[in-house]
Amino acid sequence: MQQAIAILDSGVGGLTVVKEVMRQLPREKIIYFGDTARAPYGPRSTEEVTLFTEQIVDYLIQFNPKMIVIACNTATAAALDYISAKVSIPVIGVIHPGARAAISATKSGHVGVIGTIGTIGSGAYTNALKQLSPFVEVVSQACPALVPLVEQGMFRSEKSYEIVEQALEGIKDNNIDTLILGCTHYPFLVEPIGETMGPGVKLISSADETAREISTILYDKGKLSIGDESPIHQFFCSGDAEMFQRIARDWLGEQINRTPVVWQVSTL
Amino acid sequence: MQQAIAILDSGVGGLTVVKEVMRQLPREKIIYFGDTARAPYGPRSTEEVTLFTEQIVDYLIQFNPKMIVIACNTATAAALDYISAKVSIPVIGVIHPGARAAISATKSGHVGVIGTIGTIGSGAYTNALKQLSPFVEVVSQACPALVPLVEQGMFRSEKSYEIVEQALEGIKDNNIDTLILGCTHYPFLVEPIGETMGPGVKLISSADETAREISTILYDKGKLSIGDESPIHQFFCSGDAEMFQRIARDWLGEQINRTPVVWQVSTL
Numbered sequence: 001m002q003q004a005i006a007i008l009d010s011g012v013g014g015l016t017v018v019k020e021v022m023r024q025l026p027r028e029k030i031i032y033f034g035d036t037a038r039a040p041y042g043p044r045s046t047e048e049v050t051l052f053t054e055q056i057v058d059y060l061i062q063f064n065p066k067m068i069v070i071a072c073n074t075a076t077a078a079a080l081d082y083i084s085a086k087v088s089i090p091v092i093g094v095i096h097p098g099a100r101a102a103i104s105a106t107k108s109g110h111v112g113v114i115g116t117i118g119t120i121g122s123g124a125y126t127n128a129l130k131q132l133s134p135f136v137e138v139v140s141q142a143c144p145a146l147v148p149l150v151e152q153g154m155f156r157s158e159k160s161y162e163i164v165e166q167a168l169e170g171i172k173d174n175n176i177d178t179l180i181l182g183c184t185h186y187p188f189l190v191e192p193i194g195e196t197m198g199p200g201v202k203l204i205s206s207a208d209e210t211a212r213e214i215s216t217i218l219y220d221k222g223k224l225s226i227g228d229e230s231p232i233h234q235f236f237c238s239g240d241a242e243m244f245q246r247i248a249r250d251w252l253g254e255q256i257n258r259t260p261v262v263w264q265v266s267t268l
Numbered sequence: 269m270q271q272a273i274a275i276l277d278s279g280v281g282g283l284t285v286v287k288e289v290m291r292q293l294p295r296e297k298i299i300y301f302g303d304t305a306r307a308p309y310g311p312r313s314t315e316e317v318t319l320f321t322e323q324i325v326d327y328l329i330q331f332n333p334k335m336i337v338i339a340c341n342t343a344t345a346a347a348l349d350y351i352s353a354k355v356s357i358p359v360i361g362v363i364h365p366g367a368r369a370a371i372s373a374t375k376s377g378h379v380g381v382i383g384t385i386g387t388i389g390s391g392a393y394t395n396a397l398k399q400l401s402p403f404v405e406v407v408s409q410a411c412p413a414l415v416p417l418v419e420q421g422m423f424r425s426e427k428s429y430e431i432v433e434q435a436l437e438g439i440k441d442n443n444i445d446t447l448i449l450g451c452t453h454y455p456f457l458v459e460p461i462g463e464t465m466g467p468g469v470k471l472i473s474s475a476d477e478t479a480r481e482i483s484t485i486l487y488d489k490g491k492l493s494i495g496d497e498s499p500i501h502q503f504f505c506s507g508d509a510e511m512f513q514r515i516a517r518d519w520l521g522e523q524i525n526r527t528p529v530v531w532q533v534s535t536l
Binding site: 020024025026027090092096097100101103104131132133134135208211212213215216217219220224226228 | 399401483
């Protein structure tokens with residue numbers, strides 16, 4: 001039986017990681033848990049986010065996955081170290097991959113970060129960036145209005161442009177050449193974010209970059225799936241199953257049609 | 269004493285990896301060996317390339333490095349597995365990072381690869397790409413004229429445009445959207461290669477991507493340098509020291525002025 005990559009998020013944001021894993025590693029089986037009943041995690045306390053993350057990990061670990069991906073920046077900032085110490089398989093978060101990609105991409109050394117209140121308040125991106133390079137300058141901005149826009153399935157609406165523009169006002173004129181989308185929900189809003197920031201700012205999706213690092217780390221550990229066995233993915237959510245499936249099918253597009261998927265609701 | 273990242277190449281090509289490691293990981297100490305006396309490796313037999321690579325690794329290992337980077341595609345194709353099995357520290361090559369980045373970058377799934385006769389003949393890129401995704405289409409082309417152009421320091425000459433154009437003739441019209449520069453010498457020629465391929469083709473430098481994966485793997489293993497100790501890099505070459513230093517100083521530019529460097533000649 002093929003071991004899966006277990007991916008978790010507060011809701012639908014982690015589907016941005018899923019999409020890239022499906023595209024970059026189509027041989028890999030995915031088990032996803034979206035805690036839609038309790039999203040968003042952004043405004044919650046560190047203790048609560050850590051508890052919720054641990055509950056999901058305890059649930060996912062019963063499927064004997066080969067890796068845990070905390071595909072939520074808020075949960076990564078709060079609980080990555082705790083979860084890594086707790087389980088015996090590799091655990092990866094979404095913050096360091098985004099930081100590494102930004103350092104690789106920036107020419108001026110001026111990097112911006114947007115994320116939830118929890119992520120930005122933790123200083124996790126600034127720490128990760130500065131740990132890699134003392135020469136990088138970081139400006140960051142919490143954008144609490146964006147996650148609800150995505151969880152409500154409004155990311156293709158006209159209204160999203162207006163809300164994104166307001167949310168980015170504080171970070172727009174900071175002379176940055178690279179902006180980290182430090183929340184896995186934000187790739188849903190890549191068009192309005194790109195339009196607001198302009199063509200001179202390279203957008204780094206922590207989600208896309210995490211998919212690539214999953215590939216690097218599984219390869220390094222000799223754990224990439226190499227056979228032609230076709231995976232069957234499993235998606236769990238804790239809340240409104242209809243909304244979750246609608247958003248997932250819309251976002252995953254052709255990727256989801258290539259591979260069989262099982263949908264389930266679970267309250268942990 | 270800070271443990272170094274040991275980086276080796278047939279000549280000056282690995283300096284493209286060095287430059288990116290200096291930029292992306294400025295806290296890390298580098299020990300470099302360029303086998304300029306015996307470059308190019310491209311047309312040599314697998315057995316000979318493996319022997320030369322082993323000799324350099326035996327030399328570098330005495331400095332107690334924390335990682336070995338085979339910053340030469342030809343040597344990676346020939347000797348990565350052999351060297352990985354031989355030493356007890358992590359060994360990374362340049363082929364899988366380039367393959368992963370190309371899979372991440374391509375939209376059409378049509379990827380081109382250029383490299384030496386040894387690299388292209390080994391099929392190592394095609395295997396790495398197909399192992400990751402059965403959906404990718406690969407075309408490849410050996411370009412033996414390009415490495416000598418770089419080793420002779422002619423990479424900024426007018427002549428280089430003409431030679432690059434001729435060398436890429438076979439791969440140009442293949443409807444690819446991504447081209448892997450599957451030789452660490454090729455980033456020296458990124459301008460003529462970019463001009464020849466046109467703006468619709470994204471160039472993937474296996475060198476840049478390797479620097480990023482060094483960061484990922486050292487982080488995963490808890491081996492990134494975190495202190496503010498300023499590293500002193502060491503550069504060895506086996507051939508003409510003056511030519512090597514001239515090319516290195518030109519290529520590394522501002523990176524080399526930030527950090528003290530010791531230059532030495534060694535015949536192994």
